[in-house]
Amino acid sequence: MSTYIFVLGKDSELSVAELSARYPSSNPVGKGGEFAMLELNEAFDQKEFNYLGGQIKAGEVFAKVTKRDLISSIADNLSADHESGKLNYGVSVYGLSERNLRLLLLDLKKEFRKRGIGSRFANQNFINISAAQYKGLKGKKEVLVCKDGEDYHLARVVAVQDIDGYSIRDFDKPFRDMKVGMLPPKLAQIMVNLTGSDGTVWDPFCGGGVLIMEGLLMGHEMLGSDINEKTLHGAQRNVQWVTKEFSAKAGADLFVHDATRPLPTKNFDAIACEGYLGPPQTRLKSKREFNPVIAELSELYSKFFRSLKAGGFNGPVVIGLPFYKTREGELSLDEVIRGIEKMGFKKDLSLKYARKDQLVGRHILRFRFS
Ligand SMILES: C[S@@+](CC[C@H](N)C(=O)[O-])C[C@H]1O[C@@H](n2cnc3c(N)ncnc32)[C@H](O)[C@@H]1O
Known part of the structure; x- marks a missing residue:
């Protein structure tokens, strides 16, 4: 069983209702209208995601951290399967203002530099990664940072809307x-x-x-x-x-x-x-x-x-x-x-x-x- 985060469409209540109806035993919980979390037994992929009209992105959760460990956890995940050359990635934030993204991206870049890894983030103008950008992202590495009270759920994107x-x-x-x-x-x-x-x-x-x-x-x-x-x-x-x-x-x-x-x-x-x-x-x-x-x-x-x-x-x-x-x-x-x-x-x-x-x-x- 894995925990997933779904970034909800504009009509978030309909989006959560869709998840509840399609995955009745997954107990989806909407978080502040921007994302929902649910537990899925079945493997989840882009093909399955294409059947969902109310969702923008889906990510598999890899960590729940406090602010202190945010940057190191994201860096660990993004660099885990990195071999050589520049590490390309994107980060999107939900449940907190996109204004926080600038600092987060710059801190992450610093962290990679400390680890001796050359990196390039795909976020233009320090805003969230769109579905179109994700498609063009080399290596398809995007992390979702979803704030829930004092916690941050971190998820690796596995599917995006087929625009x-x-x-x-x-x-x-x-x-x-x-x-x-x-x-x-x-x-x-x-x-x-x-x-x-x-x-x-x-x-x-x-x-x-x-x-x-x-x-x-x-x-x-x-x-x-x-x-x-x-x-x-x-x-x-x-x-x-x-x-x-x-x-x-x-x-x-x-x-x-x-x-x-x-x-x-x-x-x-x-x-x-x-x-x-x-x-x-x-x-x-x-x-x-x-x-x-x-x-x-x-x-x-x-x-x-x-x-x-x-x-x-x-x-x-x-x-x-x-x-x-x-x-x-x-x-x-x-x-x-x-x-x-x-x-x-x-x-x-x-x-x-x-x-x-x-x-x-x-x-x-x-x-x-x-
Ligand atoms: C709003 S449209 C549906 C549009 C459709 N969802 C689409 O995306 O193309 C409503 C349809 O109901 C049909 N309609 C109206 N009264 C009907 C009835 N008594 N029995 C069957 N169809 C009826 C109309 O001919 C019309 O095509």
Whole structure:
């Protein structure tokens, strides 16, 4: 068993929830919103890390020290497998201000000089190493210094976010429809992980198929459906593309289906979807102006959950519902959510995801009928 540190994405609560769902026995503990620590039995590598949408970096912990032993411990670790020539490395700090990095890097350089080792740190302008910089770092030596109370956990980076892969999947896929709205691939991965399932996942509002694509790459059998035939055709093109470009092994079954109707002919273990978010919002409105949208979405989602209940589905349902920025503040689908709970679906996760400039955010919820 090893202890790992994960540097969390911007929405740190979602990131910790993702770790808890994917590694249920690892007991992840979030530390101040910047990083989380967890114990993993299984070997952890870049391939596994690529299935996590909410994490920036992962490092294997090699020491817990106080300030006094910080520099010597980092130097010991970085120089342990160094043979000759200049030692190239990077250091990033979490749980403490990046302002501390300058002194730390200079002290470390002094320490290497004392030990007769020529060294060069990759941190530019004394700031943390980015995922892109790590990829270019000779020897891939980066240490994470994570402050937790009076202690410093030190970890050697073993994996970083595959920024190029995300960008290719986000922007180069053949079918993109801005009107439908597109789920960021990282959030799609988080949602698949939040199901906690390794079986077949159904996205009943699949749109252009972002969640299907990510689920496939994570090794899940996927079912995807949408009421709109043209959109479904786009999803088919995207899935074919990702299967070829990224050599996905699992398969996807895509079909036209109205999510408010039961689906007795298919087997699935979990549901993960971003539902219909209402019409695109182009200006800040008042809460009152949303009444027709809320009424439409209430009907859609109550019918959807009613049909799941009628079909006897009692697996996890991870769903992204919209919430809106209005002149009077945030407007969530509270009534809709209460209605789902009244039907007998227990809610055990409720977290919001939005960028500052967005008028429509995503409220990520997890339900299970009980
Ligand atoms: C916000 S989009 C999903 C976008 C998708 N996650 C993506 O990244 O491409 C919602 C989708 O729900 C579909 N939809 C709306 N009502 C539906 C219904 N009753 N049954 C099935 N799909 C429906 C729409 O056609 C649309 O493609």
